[in-house]
Amino acid sequence: MKKFYLIAFALFRLTVFAADDSLKPATNPQALLQDLQQKMASVSSVYLELTQERHLKLFSEPLKSEGVMLIESPDRIRWETTAPYQAILLGDKKSVAQFEFSDGKWEKLKMGFPQLLQRVMQQMSLMNQGKLEALTNDYAISVATGDSTVMTLTPKGKSVREMLASLEVKMASDFSATREVTMNEPNGDFTRIRFHDEKRNVKFPAGTFDQTKPLAIAAVQAVVKNAP
């Protein structure tokens, strides 16, 4: 019996190490980033469904939410939380808007920190378009490749580093899909966003990114999911 456990343990270790070993630091990250940007240049829009887990060491279970992210080149982004509450963030290079769903209707908020949110949303948009080089002023970027490609962005600024230790973007090795994004905080807490049902180059219906009266997500999804 003891031998069985030893073998099982050895197999487990091998499996774990095999998974770890699948990623190796890229010898030429610059070339990979250029390749990514080139491939993503042909992507005019992206639709992603997501599950987000915020892991706080204090809590025994992660805090979960679900939603969708829509990006349209060059700068439009919609981030919508669909559960356990409903909220929409919309942004482009000029402005951001936030909506909350309460008492059966959407309310546009008079936002408290629009500049901060706009900057974060612009960075999210750039990352999802593969324009990571545009972020090199703010982040040191390293790349590891294997079964997937993982780009790690480490903030350069001290004030950002106090909130964010690193940000990992995991993509399919051929950059055909974004798999997950992990935001690591200095104290060990982290937020992991897993993406699924990604669709690229879809034509979003009018009103999808409207910052006054955004089209309902169900109407957007009806178009996206019926697209060829």
Add this chain to the structure above:
Amino acid sequence: MRRNFLLLPLIFSLAGGCATQPLPTSHLPPLKNTFPADGFVTQRALFTAHGRQFALNGYLAVSATGGWRFIVTETLGSVMADVLVKPDGKIVVMQSSRLFPEKYIRRLMVRDLQCIFGKTNDADCPVKKLDANHFLIERRGYSLDVRILEIKPGAQPAELFDETYMKTK
């Protein structure tokens, strides 16, 4: 943005001048019957001050023996406030922020928390119950619209109620 960060001290000074005083801290009030003695409550809130609105998430862990632990995060997930209220009423601010300074958490946030979840003197609690899971607190200087999203009964980890264990940051 800087102007927004300056709102809270102003609210604090306004509220501090109100007739309502901070709740006595000699004990933590018992929970309303609608909430379990041990459990975890997730909330979504809209905090409005000086015409600006802040969407927030609230996480309240309650323990019959340990007290209350309340954590507030903003839209992007950063912790804006973390406070522990011990059974004897002692308030330990574990983390504050520029949006919610320690003074605000200690004197106003804890009071609002007790108004929604605890059996308290209604005169000190201007809470409107809009429906079973929806509360509105309107005070001089700010309003707080709170929706209860989920109530999970069950014992919470003891560490949550130990101020020496760890901070959220």
